[in-house]
Structures are given as structure tokens and as C-alpha cells.
Amino acid sequence: MFGSVSRRSLLGGAAGLALAPSLGRDASAQQRTRLRMAWWGSTDRARRTQAALEVYQRKNANTQVDTESVGWNDYWTRLATQVAGGNAPDVIQMDYRYIYEYARRRALKPLDEFVPAPLNITDFGQANIDTGKVDGQIFGVSMGVNSTAMFYDKTAFERLNIRPPDHNTTWAQFAELCTNMTRAANRRGFFGTMDAGFVEPAFEAFVRQRGKSLYNGDGRLGFVRDDLAEYWDYWDRLRKAGGAAQGDIQALYRSTPETDLITSGRAAVTFAHSNQLVAWQAVTQNRLGMTMYPKGDRPGQYYKPSMLLSMSATTTQAREAASIINFIVGDADAAPALGVERGVPPSARMRQAVLPTTDELGRAQIEYIALLADKTSPLPPPPPRGAGEVEQLLRRVYETISVGGARVPAAVDQFMAEAPRILERA
Amino acid sequence: MATTRQDVSAGRIARPAETARRKPIDRQDGAAYMFLSPWLAGLFLLTLGPTLVSLYLSFTQFDLLQAPRWNGLANYERMFTEDQRFRNALSVTFWYVGLSVPLKLAVALAIALVLDKGLRGLTLYRALLYLPSLLGGSVAIAFLWRRIFAYDGLVNEVLAMAIGFDGPSWISNPNYSIYTLVILRAWQFGSPMIIFLAGLRQIPQDLYEAAAIDGAGPVTQFFRITLPLLAPVVFFNLVLQTIDAFKAFTPAFIISGGTGGPIDSTLFYTLYLYQEAFAYFRMGYASALAWVLLVIIAVFTAIYFLTSRYWVYYQDER
Secondary structure: OHHHHHHHHHHOOHHHHHHHHHHHHHHHHHHOEEEEEEEEOOHHHHHHHHHHHHHHHHHOOOEEEEEEEEOHHHHHHHHHHHHHOOOOOOEEEEOOOOHHHHHHOOOEOOOHHHOOOOOOOHHHOHHHHHOOEEOOEEOOEEOOEEOEEEEEEHHHHHHOOOOOOOOOOEHHHHHHHHHHHHHHHOOOOOEOEOOHHHOHHHHHHHHHHOOOOOEOOOOOEOOOHHHHHHHHHHHHHHHHOOOEOOHHHHOOOOOOHHHOOOOOOOEOEEEEEHHHHHHHHHOOOOOEEEEOOOEOOOOOOOOEEOOEEEEEOOOOOHHHHHHHHHHHHHOOOOHHHHOOOOOEOOOHHHHHHHHHHOOHHHHHHHHHHHHHHHOOOOOOOOOOOOHHHHHHHHHHHHHHHHOOOOOHHHHHHHHHHHHHHHHHHO | OHHHHHHHHOHHHOOHHHHHHHHHHHHHHHHHHHHHHHHHHHHHHHHHHHHHHHHHHOOEEOOOOOOOEEOOOHHHHHHHHOOHHHHHHHHHHHHHHHHHHHHHHHHHHHHHHHHHOOOOOHHHHHHHHHHHHHHOOOHHHHHHHHHHHOOOOHHHHHHHHHHOOOOOOHHHOOOOHHHHHHHHHHHOOHHHHHHHHHHHHOOOHHHHHHHHHOOOOHHHHHHHHHHHHHHHHHHHHHHHHHHHHHOOOHHHHHHOOOOOOOOOOOOOHHHHHHHHHHHOOOHHHHHHHHHHHHHHHHHHHHHHHHHHHHHOOOOOOO
16 A cells, blocks of 8 residues: 555655655554653663663564663753754653753653553652652653762771761761771871762751751742851861861862762762662772761751653653653563662562662662651752752852862852852843 | 956956866866865855854843743843853963963974984874874873872872972862863874974975074074974964864863863863853853854954964065
């Protein structure tokens, strides 16, 4: 049939020439559905995801999933460009930081119509479903639960016979412990902890422990001058006491596992996210342990979706895309390949499937998430536009203290003046 | 060339003999344009088009996801009146260009002079010395540079051994970080070196012989013969290298992890532009930044060309 139509169109001349390519595409589409899926992350993540997708393609022989995987920074550049060019991937790994922006600009497709079939997320628990909602509609499905976490170098602590921090360690005890650690190690360029004065999640936990927040509901700063001053003062003192890394060594950190001071043997403690334990452990010989951030008066940490899966608003294969999302977050066959590299699966049956196949790192993560159960507070609203720039500002201004030798009050003034301007402009 | 074109426009009056001679040239022009056409198509569609669009975008607010919104001169106003980081990026870039271009050219010329003495295995040396230029923009070099200039890097180890000096972490210390990038640029002296080498080969040997007979030493010979006769090549390298240095992006991007840090000490103009465009999605503002950079580069190039008649000497000029 295709042949006869094609011949007639050819006789039709120009019209036929215009038609032929589209007919060709339709014909091949019947044989094979092609979709694109994109995510950010390490090569380890790429390997795992591709392995899982291969299982999917074996089960669904008519589907071909093309993958795109890049680092965090390049990912958002690329995605924004693709969306602007009408060329977005069908299945998009999304971050909580960006989901409101993308959903409200109609770059994502609501997923409600695909629930419960093909997208079965009934065993996620309401809280985990809600983390993907924007204005009442589901725009993202949580891929894993994580939280902020402190990693410590188990090997180094054991060698020096010092007790590592645990979830009952207060900020004051933590400072003392780190100073002791530096002194005990007595090695040039090695410190008890990284300097987390610029680490936004650590600062967020600190202000939440004081009953404040990073941002309030209407997108303005949720803390005051004194909160920041006290936080920076804490780190400034700890650095000057030798407990935290000196400024120009800390400035070598580039937000990648291999430049972190803990993996390059320059600090015994680092501030990170629980699911990152897998990536961080992969680049160091020393064994890493994980515990909560230092303790305050109130809970500072919270559960969050480590990342979400969303669907492009412009996809032509919505049902198939939903079925891929379902496979990744809810099909036991995907579990062995994916493990807990993206955090602990929110789906109960996924967790069951992951448990027997998981290694020590995976179990540590699952136990950590369980440990937090009664020590967290609710997820804050997503950060407002401009939050990414404020995060950079926090680092830049803190570095004027840690590397530039500025005094804390002056730096705090600078931050408190510039941050609202950024938020206003965004 | 200019006269040829005039004649063509007045073609009908031209004498038959001349027409016959010119015709093949015309056909050659056509062929030349034909061969050029892929490049021309690229220029008009892929370069000129986006360039003009970016001019339009520089007067808008545009975040890639929503349609651009006209906001007149607001971007330029913000740039020149309130943007501290813009001013800082400018000063970092001027420092970088001002230091790295002369240094790189001096190194290139010095190496070219040595190679010109006629070493055995010249081609091998030339190839080896060119190698850094090929590697300069790669990610591996960022790691190499960290190994060399980090606090426990090669430089500090040598310093500690040689004079017992405890060096800072050069690459992540705002007082020194820009100089590590200047050195990185000077290290990639390959392409100006090759051009200098070719220029040196053009200088007639008899001039040196005559100078030697007159009692001129090597230093006098260099300043009286080599440098003046090399001036056109110096000029060419200077223009290219200046433009190139203004546009430098990769080294700062990979060495600072895209931040331009610490404390914006390596925030090149292009890196700031990139951050505005792709980290904060202010395409309109970034386009305005791009146009200001274009004007800056144009001004520098114009200054070079206008002053060149006072210091560039062409041998075929009488």
C-alpha cells in the first residue's frame, strides 16, 4: 500500500516530493519508536542507566531509547537550549530546583493522565508524590530520596584513633573534634574538615535549626543578617584554629568528587548529599562513612527528591515516555542496574527489589535515610528564580573572607545587600 | 584588483585585446566564488544571521524559555552604571591581555630566533614546541596546571627543596591565579613562533654579513636588522594574538570550574558572558556584553592599524 501511494505522489510532482519524506518517517515509526532520554551525572550513572534501558528495550523490542548524558553545569545549558529550539528530549531528568520554572513555562507535560497506568506510583507515599507536583499537577516523578549528609574518612579517623562525628554531634563539638583531628594528623595541607562556609545546604541546615529558612514562601531571604554573621563567624574561627581547610586549598574544590578535599586526602570531613556517597567512594581508596550534619536546637535537614523524571511538553510519544519513566522508577527489573546511585527508591516495591542486590554503600544509604525519619522537618518550597545566582554569591563573598582576608561583618553586609538585588532582578 | 573592477564596470569601452585578456580572470573570479560558496553560505547563515539576531536580543530580556521582551537600552544601562562584576571582568581581561600578549610574542620570537640558527633536527623541535598550542584548550591541561600550581604542586615542591620556601596555592589564590593563566597562554607560543620563523627566513642574509663587516654585534643586528624587517610579521601576530586573548575562555573556564573564582580573580569577560547567558539565562544581557566586547576588540584593532604606519616597515614600499 505504501508503495502505491508513494508512486502516485511521485507522479504528482512537487507535492509528492514534499510528502514522501513524511510518509517515510511514518512507515519506519510503525516498525520502531524512537525516544530520547537525558540526564546529568557521572560515568557510573551513565553505565547504570544505559544497562537499565537495555533491559527495557529487550522487553519492548519496538522501542529504541537514545540517551544523552552530561555533567550538571552543561546539562542545564543544553536543556534550556534544546527547549528553546523545540528539540527537547522526551524523557528529562529534572531537579527540584528547576521543576517549577520549567513546568510553569509549559516546557513539561503534566503526568496525571498516565497514572496509574502506565505510570504506577501508588506505592510512593503521598509525600514523595507531592515533591513532583507544581500547582496541583504532577510534573515530575521522584527518582530517589536523599538528604544532605556529612561524609567522613573512616580510615583516617581509625588510624588516628579519634571518634568520628555522629548524628548527636553539636556544632561546638564538631569544631573541637575537627581541630583535634588536624592536630593529631599533623600533616601539612591536611585538615579536620573542609571549610563549609560557602556550602549552601550546610548554611540552610544551620538557619533551619534556628527556626528560619533559606527562602520564605514569597521568594525572599528567610534569614537575617545575624544568622549569616554567626555562621560565617563559626567557620572563620574554625579555619583560624586550624580545624577547617585554609582558604586557597579549599578553593581548589570544583564541586566534583575528585576535587573534593576528602577524596584528595586534604580533609577528613566533607559536606555533601547522601546519594553522592557512591560517586565519592568511587574515587578514593579510604573508606568513607556517612552521618548527619552537626546538630542544632531544631531539625535542620529534610528529605528531598535527589532528582525527578519529567516529560517534555513537545513529546510525540507521551505514552511510551510514561512507560519508560515507570520502568525506571517502579519496575523491579530496572532495580539491579540502577541500585541506589540516585538515592533510595521512593517506591516500596523498588526498595524491596534493590535490597538483595545492593552492596555496603547501598545499605549505608538506606540505613541513613531510615535514621533521619524522626529527625527531619518538611521540604521547603522550591527555591525562587535567582537562587542559583545567590548560591554563587554565597561562595564568592565567603571567599573574600577565607582567601581574601576580609572581615566577617563587612562580607555579611555585602551579601545582605547584593542577594535581594539578585532576587529582585531574576 | 581595484583597477580591474573599475575596468569591468566600464567593460564595454575596453579595448578588445584587454577584454580577451581579462575574460579568463572574470571566469576565475566566478570559480573562486563558487569554491568559496560553502564558506560564504556558512558566513551568512551561521555567522551573520545569529550575529544580527544577537544585536536585536541585546535590547531585550530573554531567558530562552519565553519569547524575548523588548527593554530598550536597559541592558547597556545596567552594564555601565551598576554592574560591578562587569567592571571587574573588564579589568581582569585587560590585565590578562596586557600581560599575556607581549609575553607570548616575546617567548615565540625568542624560540624562533634559536630555531632559526639552524639546529639539527629542526622539524622535530618545531613540532615538539608546537605541541602545547594544540593541547592548551584541553581539559587535561587544566589538571596538569593544577598539578603544577596547586599548593602541593610541582612549583611549590621545587621551591621547598631549592630555597625552603612554603609557597601558596598559586592557582586558587586570588593574588596569583591570573598569572598562572598568563603563563599557560605564553606556554602556547606555537603558532606565532611558526609565523616568526617563516618571517626570519625572509630576511636576506647579506644584510647580516654587511652589518658584521661594519662591526655590528648580535644585539645591534637584532635591533637594527631583524626587528625592523620583521615588523610586518610582529604586527600580524600582535593583531591576531590580541583578538585571541580577548576571546580566551577555555583556560579560565576549566581551571576555575566555570566560576571565575576565587573571588572572581579569573573572571574573564567571556566567562562572565557565558555565566550570564547559560548559568543565569539572561540571553539579552549576555548579547549586550558580546556586542560591547566586539566594539572593544574593534577599537584595539583599529588602533593597531592606525599606528602601524609609524612602526611597521614593508620591504616592498619605496
